[in-house]
Amino acid sequence: MGTALKSSSILRNGCISELRGGSREVSHRIIKDSHRSVSNHPPAIPALLAQPIVETCLRIPTWDWCRGGINRAITREAFSTALPAPVIARRSKSGPESLTAEVFELGRPVLRDLLLGGALRDNRIIDAAAVEAALDDPAVTRGQLLYRLLELAEAETWTRSWSERGSTSA
Numbered sequence: 001m002g003t004a005l006k007s008s009s010i011l012r013n014g015c016i017s018e019l020r021g022g023s024r025e026v027s028h029r030i031i032k033d034s035h036r037s038v039s040n041h042p043p044a045i046p047a048l049l050a051q052p053i054v055e056t057c058l059r060i061p062t063w064d065w066c067r068g069g070i071n072r073a074i075t076r077e078a079f080s081t082a083l084p085a086p087v088i089a090r091r092s093k094s095g096p097e098s099l100t101a102e103v104f105e106l107g108r109p110v111l112r113d114l115l116l117g118g119a120l121r122d123n124r125i126i127d128a129a130a131v132e133a134a135l136d137d138p139a140v141t142r143g144q145l146l147y148r149l150l151e152l153a154e155a156e157t158w159t160r161s162w163s164e165r166g167s168t169s170a
Helices: 051-059 074-077 085-089 094-115 128-136 144-169
Strands: none
Touching: 074 094, 094 128, 128 144
16 A cells, blocks of 8 residues: 655655654655755755656655666666667666776876876886776776776876976976
């Protein structure tokens, strides 16, 4: 049996509260202190947390979320005429890591020059052979090694910025 919601109490003072049907009160903050603005401006409430949207989402039975084994089935159906077919048909979402991997691939030659021709290598702070092997490995597009290479690039860039300052002031 589904739990019906009191529409008047779903978003009161930025909280979800009072579920009908004998359920215990839910008191999770959705919008932290949004009603206590420190300026003279009205509170900023994210559009997707507007009361009608939250109420609609909470009315959808959990078994419909993955209707037919398809995640987000209701959303896919609702936007099927507004979005391209490949977007509706995809079964996974990419996150920030996929963008990082794409940028890394495009910048791999620049990263090679930066790391293998810089102060960290010259001062033997990095293992140049290991860095070169990692940069040559086409599988390095995700995970810890990718982020370690980016950290080294950040350190190299920082080092160069200080080296350039010292050479211009002399």
